[in-house]
Amino acid sequence: MVNLEKNKYYIWLSSIKDITVIEKLELLEIYKNPMELFYKTEKQLLEELQFFEPIKLKRIVKEIINERYKNILEPCINSMEKQNIEVITILSLIHI
DSSP, X not given: OHHHHHHHXXXXXXXXXXXXHHHHHHHHHHSSSHHHHHTOOHHHXXXXXXXXXXXXXXXXXXXXXXXXXXXXXXXXXXXXXXXXXXXOOXXXXXXX
């Protein structure tokens, strides 16, 4: 399904429980596509996201680099495809 493949990194970002919606929106202001975020290293994130207060920064970076969320992405996409589930991203809601 094209929609799921195109939006898989939004699915990944939305699956991260310990980053708030506001923080996710802030991240999307910097990284226009969550795919950019997906492939960042811990070092890159710590350097690029210094505007977050230190405790918040550590939590956010820890969650972004957590392989658990990355490892469930493909099974999640496959399950959604089988059930014919489509995606509406937070940005598509903003542009309505």
